[in-house]
Amino acid sequence: MSTHIRDTRTRRGLTIYDLADLLGVTAGAVSQMERSERDDSIRISTLKRALKAMGAELSTGTADAPMDARHLMTARAAAGYIAAELAIDDENAALRIAVQAIEHFRRARTREEIRDFLRVPASTGDDRWDTLLATAIAWDAKRRGIRAPSWTWKPPLATEWLPATPGQPAERYLEMIRQSAEPEFLEKGILMRDRDLAVA
Incomplete structure (x- = not known):
């Protein structure tokens, strides 16, 4: 069981609706993603896509993408x-x-x-x-x-x-x-x- 999507969303201060907008899906679809992840039935490609939309990457845990991934200057x-x-x-x-x-x-x-x-x-x-x-x-x-x-x-x-x-x-x-x-x-x-x- 993992909660990478929900945890990353919470760290970023995003609501389910915010993430839905980033992904171009409904809030219900985001809720389903988070449930699927908790149930260990989420596809890795879906998990990666959700994390990438929030500026994070999937590794052995979740690692935040560097500043340039969010088009921010260092x-x-x-x-x-x-x-x-x-x-x-x-x-x-x-x-x-x-x-x-x-x-x-x-x-x-x-x-x-x-x-x-x-x-x-x-x-x-x-x-x-x-x-x-x-x-x-x-x-x-x-x-x-x-x-x-x-x-x-x-x-x-x-x-x-x-x-x-x-x-x-x-x-x-x-x-x-x-x-x-x-x-x-x-x-x-x-x-x-x-x-x-x-x-x-």
Whole structure:
């Protein structure tokens, strides 16, 4: 007797109706799948299909699929995308990617997805952007009660930096940003506010 479908559905916070929508079947069909699994009469192909629809895979137990199986960015992917945008001088796009990476990190639901997200990324090719990405991840991890990996610690920047801002902004504007900047970023020399890290 196993309950992989029901257990995975519960972990994902899905109702029978949610899973039915994902599979394109009725809620009654999902109930029957769960009963068949409990009775050891479910087909392996049906079990695999139900788990895959919820972002999990069948092995000796159930293993959660990595982030990219749910089309979510990891820190490694984010660093690569940021590097590509910096190579064409598009800092606005690089900043959007960093913010989107944090949003994707927030969608990591299981330990495996969190571990996958937090694996060490390559450098973006720019110390400022490496520090921004690492600090943003550590900042969000702290708020979620997740232990940030050691690679997210970076030394403070030599010069204060307001990301994706061309030229030299007026001192009055910089001071306004400093006043509301997140302390973790400020101590790294990065002028970032909480609202700057929200997906628009």
